[in-house]
Amino acid sequence: MKLHFIFRTFIISLVALSCVFLCAGAAGAASAGIVRVALVRDSDDLSFKVSGNYEIVDKATGRVLAVPKQGEKMQVELMEKRISLSGPRSDYGSFKGPLLVREAGFSAAVINGSGRVTEQSIAASMAVNSDGRAISLGSSEAPAVRSSSKTVQLTGGSDGLNLVTLNSASAGKRYRGDMEFLLEDGGLTAVNVLNIEDYLRGVVPAEILSYWHPEALKAQAVAARNYALERAETSRGSFDVYCDMTSQVYGGYDAESPSTNKAVEETRGIVMLSGNRIVSAFYHSSSGGATENSEDVWYDRVSYIKAKSDPYDKNGDHYNWRVSYTTDQLIIKLASAGYKFKKITDINELARTSSGQRVKNLEIKGEGMEGKPLTVQISNADNVRMALGLKSSLFQLTRQYDKQKNLTGVEITGSGSGHGLGMSQYGARGMAEEGYKYQDILKYYYSGVVIAEDYGR
Template structure:
């Protein structure tokens, strides 16, 4: 009996050893992104019909079967009460076949890219890497979503040159790549249970494969896997076209995405930042007017919207506000809400009640003979003061009256600067810093996002291996473990080097920072695999009890 027990224990031990093997050097899969593809006018993601093709043979994959769509043919998808109808046409638009698919399915082009017939993005036919998922809407039996699911690094190749002109240069494009990667991986930005982002300005502009360029691809590859971090977490790396020479803090720019509170709770890394230290705070009317009615030298000065003006006569502005305040009242940021244009009255005064440090209007009053309307939040203010149907480029704006001899005002002039919300990175500012000041993407990002470091996306290690790949701009890497949770041993595979770390000896504190620079390949893609501590001990019974171990690699 005793021999049988020993034999059984030995067999279990062998099984544990056989089941335990540290993965050898291999490039891991990156995070995946699901993109809701909108219509040609970017008005909706919902579809009643779409026609798909591939630059090579396409596989139409259901949960039970696969069917081929030959190159040169098109598959039109519609949906009805019995499922999806797939109608195949050849390149002469002659019908080849038609059949039903009952459940959601996918299009995959393994040796090419997928296209959407009659859809144009960035002036070119819309082509996409990855796969297309067709997902039906449960409450709308005739409608479905077209979702492009692909590797985040491939996704960025369709985003970065869509968001920033490639003429801005490599370092500016690298900064944009990191900011866009942060945005893509942030759980805050997930738009739907079906998809993470859409392909419009509502998320990030994504024009797909046909928008890719060699220099933008290089920028993405040379920042592969790198994100901006603050306090051991990824930041919300917001950006806009042109800050106007002075960025604004997060609180004064956005409302809380969940509670809609405005101003929003602050982000310590998104604070007001002048391009030059000589710029003083612009939170008074005189300071804001002096700054935005002139053109001081700044990082943003080459933007076509660095400075701008808009002019209305009194009757024109009254007509505009009667219309826009009704629409913007639905957001909750106009009080009292205007529901009928007859309740607006005669415009008497425009009064700014609060400005941010950048001079951005935080709140203002529209005074009429019938009421006083308070407007808050930069986007709402921009949309209230339209000219020729277009919103103001930014809320960095000062209003001045043209007054006649009798003291009555006839025209009102808006002096403004910048384009977009003006929080976080300014894209035109990044261009100037890169091209004129020869600054690196690291310097650019650390100017616009205060107190950050650059590194890999933090992961939580528990009972499964985790592998990450990242580009190393320098031969410098610090393994950061914010709280080791009394873990004593950690095993890493860094570029096929097995490294055993005794965390107990590394630090008596719960936070550990360990230099692993000597294992890093500078200017190359690096791969690291983290091994769960319980597997290091071959103690399989303890796996479920192990506390998650958060860690990341600080690179810059």
């Protein structure tokens, strides 16, 4: 995948500096891969502001529509099936879109003592020394010039960090990378477009507690990298992943923490492979003591997602939880999952997963909305979990009856949180605390995988 940059120019005198280093914030993203994250969908209007160097481009024509000032509020609105763009200085018009709020990188011109340009470069990163020869690149969050005595950051008033603040109905959050606004299903969709490593900075602390053991944080970083890269490779829509639990939770720049950023950086480019392909690394909060085969929880068999006991998952938050439903409450709960009952007369467990721990098939009997007998069988453990609104499908169910032997409710006792596939986050913490490295953790939860550098290339 390619990144496209529009560059601003800094003129640097060779009288003062012996060499120039310019490194755009997204340098290296082309090799790492780009992720498109849906932040908001089906909106009528959104506002945003930028910190750093950005420009707004009509992707349909490639035309630059505006160069927003730092902190300046810009508005995008749905207007007669087009995207209207406005700001405090102008109404820019309406467009078919998409509109891209794009990071503006840097170009450099090197002049000699007489003021004549001797070297000029447009690149995401470059280095030119005083006699015009290219030299090896450094790396930096911000563009910088370096002399023999010191390094000076070229911040442009933004501390070298480009961020877009997206304001939606809930709140304003800051995001690295670019922001794209497009029309989809009759509404506005906002998509954060950024390189995989910057994306992970906002995922890892949102998915796991930042004060947990560093090896657990690293395992989470690799699992999240795998999940996102596999989705980006196979996605055919306008975005690759959602920003919530539908995919994996992404909190943007404001969610970042030093410990999780370090975990991302120390595992940069590390992925898991199976058959020379990036695996889709499912993970969950707590296994409840056992993980499952993928085909028992969902439908498809995945060679590296296997059932196994999990003695490392120990916590006081997700074990021996209890849920009680009256039959009326059960009718409402099942209706929200698409199973419409007027009356429920019986509920039975039909089968368990291969580990013997989770309920795989559940049968419910009663009357349908028209008063006729209705029997529903719910297959696969995650469907059972979702239908009953439970933290996990690892549970025991006890039926409750009145004196006339009519079903009045159920009491459910269970353990775990999540689907139970792949890595348990609490289990990763437990393994890390026992001295295991992140590679050991990943190989335990993902059977037969190979851990590779440089994104598996």
